[in-house]
Amino acid sequence: MVVFAHISDIHIGGSDASVARAEGVMAHLATLGLDAIVVTGDVADHALAEEYEVAAGILRAGVPLAVCPGNHDSVPEFEKRIGPANQAVRLDGLTIALADSSVPGRPYGFLADETLAWLDGVLSERPGVPAMVGMHHPPAELGIPYVDEIRLREPERLEALLRAHPNVVAVLAGHAHTGASVRFAGLPVAVAPGVVSTCLTQAETDAAFPVTYDLPPGFALHFFDGERLVTHFRPVILK
Numbered sequence: 001m002v003v004f005a006h007i008s009d010i011h012i013g014g015s016d017a018s019v020a021r022a023e024g025v026m027a028h029l030a031t032l033g034l035d036a037i038v039v040t041g042d043v044a045d046h047a048l049a050e051e052y053e054v055a056a057g058i059l060r061a062g063v064p065l066a067v068c069p070g071n072h073d074s075v076p077e078f079e080k081r082i083g084p085a086n087q088a089v090r091l092d093g094l095t096i097a098l099a100d101s102s103v104p105g106r107p108y109g110f111l112a113d114e115t116l117a118w119l120d121g122v123l124s125e126r127p128g129v130p131a132m133v134g135m136h137h138p139p140a141e142l143g144i145p146y147v148d149e150i151r152l153r154e155p156e157r158l159e160a161l162l163r164a165h166p167n168v169v170a171v172l173a174g175h176a177h178t179g180a181s182v183r184f185a186g187l188p189v190a191v192a193p194g195v196v197s198t199c200l201t202q203a204e205t206d207a208a209f210p211v212t213y214d215l216p217p218g219f220a221l222h223f224f225d226g227e228r229l230v231t232h233f234r235p236v237i238l239k
Helices: 020-030 049-058 074-080 113-124 155-163
Strands: 002-007 036-038 065-068 087-091 094-098 131-134 168-173 180-184 187-191 218-224 229-235
Touching: 002 020, 020 036, 020 049, 020 218, 036 087, 036 094, 036 168, 049 074, 065 087, 094 113, 113 131, 113 155, 187 218, 187 229
Parallel strands: 002 036, 036 065, 094 131, 131 168, 168 187
Antiparallel strands: 002 218, 087 094, 180 187, 218 229
């Protein structure tokens, strides 16, 4: 059994509580028996060097950790302090490949040719080992117009790649600031809750900007037994 945590959208600098919320989540994750931690983007809010310096100090763990950029991130600044924009974790029985779906100056996502080529290479390394592909932008609609308008563009490019690699068992994403699940390319998609804030659905609010900072940060806790992915969404109550 592989057990790993999935967090997203810490947005350091995006609110007065952004640092405390991120620190609280990472402290909680350190108490769990995890095999890895993945972070699906929006590490900094304004893509400032000082925000990445703070984030680099927070995103430390005693287990393998992979991070990809989001639309609020600047890849050059990200790579100086966090690491490559495309990162992979290779565990016993599972590969997790996080790809850069950010587009400079744009809120929507897109997987460039070179990024898809990198993904293809990682997925080809261990064709007999199950793999998960992650990125910031969800490849499918989640029923939240505010988010759906800025999801991954041209998702059929990703779908073609996933279908070419039958060892891929799931897709991981962030960006939506809400725990959610959907299917894409015949695979489950797990979207992690936001750390800095929570995005509400149309059933919960009619606000044009449906984001609240009042709910606690959250994370996804994934269990993978070699065939089946089970995901639990958990809040972190800060002290």
